Amino acid sequence: MTTGTLSELILEFPDNRLLIDLCGEYDRNLTDIETRTGVQILRRGNQLAIHGAPEAQAEAHEVLTALYNRLEQGREVGQADIDREFRLSAEDAGPDSQLEMFSGGKVEIKTRKKLVEPRTETQKAYVKALFGNELAFGIGPAGTGKTYLAVAVGVNMLINGLVDKIILSRPAVEAGEKLGYLPGDMKDKVDPYMQPLYDALNDFLPGKQLAKLIEEKTVEIAPLAFMRGRTLSNAFVVLDEAQNATTMQMKMFLTRLGEGSRMVITGDRTQIDLPRGVPSGLADAERLLSAIPNIAFTYFTAKDVVRHPLVAAIIEAYEKDAEKPA
Structure with missing residues (x-):
């Protein structure tokens, strides 16, 4: 679930264990996302509060959601996965009909x-x-x-x-x-x-x-x-x-x-x-x-x-x- 104001965007995650993996050791994944987008991310229980410009909030939201979905599928999240999501978030390739x-x-x-x-x-x-x-x-x-x-x-x-x-x-x-x-x-x-x-x-x-x-x-x-x-x-x-x-x-x-x-x-x-x-x-x-x-x-x-x-x-x-x- 997502709620927000002009200055704060709240993301809620149902599984707190997956949220821990999403944040990474010593919250290094969140730090990486903050550095790339210029937002500030605060953790409150099973929620993440994103502070920053609306465009930057939206980008961080998209990356965090994609990484959490990855964890729900039983996959790991590392620095390479964060890098990939940022590179690919700009364009949605859509379904491929040939293969x-x-x-x-x-x-x-x-x-x-x-x-x-x-x-x-x-x-x-x-x-x-x-x-x-x-x-x-x-x-x-x-x-x-x-x-x-x-x-x-x-x-x-x-x-x-x-x-x-x-x-x-x-x-x-x-x-x-x-x-x-x-x-x-x-x-x-x-x-x-x-x-x-x-x-x-x-x-x-x-x-x-x-x-x-x-x-x-x-x-x-x-x-x-x-x-x-x-x-x-x-x-x-x-x-x-x-x-x-x-x-x-x-x-x-x-x-x-x-x-x-x-x-x-x-x-x-x-x-x-x-x-x-x-x-x-x-x-x-x-x-x-x-x-x-x-x-x-x-x-x-x-x-x-x-x-x-x-x-x-x-x-x-x-x-x-x-x-x-x-």
Whole structure:
């Protein structure tokens, strides 16, 4: 129940235990909402009193209500969930008529270890594109969830029997510094380049299960060069850091797509580590394929960064500097 005046808006919550979880440890969730909206929130028994400007009160009310509904569904509420509600509260995406799994406007990816929920409108559109298209591109700066969400969708499709395997690949290109010769066998040499992909998989699959899937080659993580000559059928295939693929490598990879497969290409046009004068295959693919039906392109910006807030500020600073006339 909600009542209010010009200066105070009262929210009443029927379950006091859930209200405790909503407030968070030492009321840190309320503090976060207060900081973001500029309101003051006071707790009185099973009520929250919101003081502030009407527009700010309405925003806080919407976020608090959404978070409480989440708790009623048996889910947790953390800092990431608060961030997501603020990002998405500006627009109500409404029901999606194309994909039944997104009925009611909800976009969720179920994996073995966690439920993954996009935190921006662009992320929601990206996830829908991954489920709805056989070939999809995610292009934008670091920290926007391009690879993370793609791997989550791949795990979801694998555990639901929609694909038989997951294949994750990256160009083995050093990021601006020479590491010299690496010790060990081939796996030892390439694993440092593939570590971000292992990190994502570990978030979605239990350790023992992931190790077994890798041993059985149901999950493959390999450098881009290892894709030559293969036909990737009934697989969910991700090419990460695609800006570091050459034009010939990109063409080679795209033509590996086989029957029953889904392919995702992710990259950041501002982080090309190829030698000077070598064109990026991602830029060429974007130019050549953007007009082809059933190929989805999703573009992320600094507003979609879901890492530390400073990351978005850093990216925006570099983007502004790049726009200045030489």
